[in-house]
Amino acid sequence: MKSLCVRVRRQDGEETRKRLAGDGVLDHDLRIEEEDGYLYIPVTEAYDDLPTTRRAFDERDDATDAADILGHEPRFETVGDVALLEPEENDEAGEALVEADNGIETALRVESAVEGRERTRRMSYVAGERKTRTVHREYGRGFVVDLTEVYFTPRLAEERQRVASDVSPDEMVFDMFAGVGPFSVAVAEAGADVVASDINGRAVELLRENAERNGVGDSVTAYNDDARDVGRRVADAGGADRVYMNLPHTADEFLETACETARSGGVLHYYDIRHEDDLFEGAVEEIRETAVRCGYEVEVLEEVVVRSYAPYDYNVCIDARLV
Ligand SMILES: C[S@@+](CC[C@H](N)C(=O)[O-])C[C@H]1O[C@@H](n2cnc3c(N)ncnc32)[C@H](O)[C@@H]1O
Structure with missing residues (x-):
């Protein structure tokens, strides 16, 4: 079958193959071809400044798993x-x-x-x-991750895509617990301006690298600081249209900051781990109580079971508009 491929000199082949594999663009289903001192390495998309061409490849039928x-x-x-x-x-x-x-x-x-x-x-x-460092790809975006130094899970890929698809261009978004930036980058790609915070300095370094490598470096401002302090700065600068609160277990401690940061009409994306007996009601009540103290009513837009977390426990998201 025909495929996009990278053409490199034979002696550079192994190093290039490793680079492509590490960045998740090597097509493992096709066999690498050699011709006239060059290797043709099948890829799923163009990569950096490596020269690409198209040619026919044999499928690998000897692959072991x-x-x-x-x-x-x-x-x-x-x-x-x-x-x-x-x-x-x-x-x-x-x-x-x-x-x-x-x-x-x-x-x-x-x-x-x-x-x-x-x-x-x-x-x-x-x-x-x-x-421990690798590049994970999801929905065409590449994220550098250091597996022992930062939080990252591929299991939220679909959820990130869901919330990014809600964003309108020019929205101002506050990503309170941003990690290496998978939410920030996805919503910046959708046209938002993003302020991101994380207390983990290594995560913030990688977040900046990830914003650059995905072409949204100018739209993402990242702070290695507590979300409460960054929230104050966001509020002083006019507030956010959308606030991501991806710190299940303790996001409730940050609800006041989120409500003070959101503009009127702004949306909170509140993540929690909930028992199956009360997936949403208790959390919605907490959001409502805090919002009322900040002078808002709450309109629940969506209640989503994101994934199963433990027997009887689920990671859920509540999308709540403050009006
Ligand atoms: C569950 S991870 C989520 C990371 C990212 N949103 C993702 O989906 O990969 C939570 C992140 O919140 C950060 N964090 C914890 N407490 C914080 C605080 N008070 N202010 C800012 N970040 C905090 C942690 O360092 C961690 O990177």
Whole structure:
């Protein structure tokens, strides 16, 4: 089949292949071709300033996967080209994932739940290249992530797309708990001006890098500061049309800041972890009580179950307009 590809000299082939794999643009289903001292590496999209062309490729029919090697399906999630193994998986699972033809260069084992104020996870090295930095791609955007230093989950990709699709150009958005910027970048692409805050300095460094690499550096202003302090600055500068509150478990402690920051008619996107017996009602009541103290009524626009979080617990989002 015909595909877009990168053309490089043979001696630069392995380094380029690794770069393309690391940035998630290598097409693993097609076989790399060689001709007259050049390699033609199939890609899913154009990449940086590497020369591209189109040509016919054979599909790979010899691809092994980790389950073939192990005899069972390993439990893991992928961020960029790194496999994050569930704690109970053994080293053989990591070795098989790196050996298989699936674009995985590194296997790490997740050693803790998300913890601490910065919501990071401890991980240990299992197999492949020794690294914790990778580039994860979702909906055409690339995010540099340092897996042990910042929070990131690919499981919110659809949710980020959902909220970004609500944004109108020229809205002013405040991303209170921004991490490496997956919400900020998605809404900046939709035309918004974004102010982002995070107390994790490494996350803010990567957020700035991610805004630049996705072409929205001019639309995103990021502060390595507490959301309450940044919220005050946003309010003084005229307020926000939309406030993202992606800090499930403790977002309620920041509701007052969010209400003081939002303009009249502004929308809060409030994330929480809720038991199945009360998915929304209790959280809506909390939003309402705080909003009333700030002089607003609440119009609930949407109640969304984002994903299952634990047995009986769900990550939910409430979109609430303040009027
Ligand atoms: C659940 S993560 C969400 C990150 C990002 N929104 C995402 O989807 O990847 C929450 C983030 O809030 C940051 N954080 C925690 N408390 C904060 C505070 N008081 N002010 C600003 N950021 C805070 C953490 O460092 C972490 O990066």
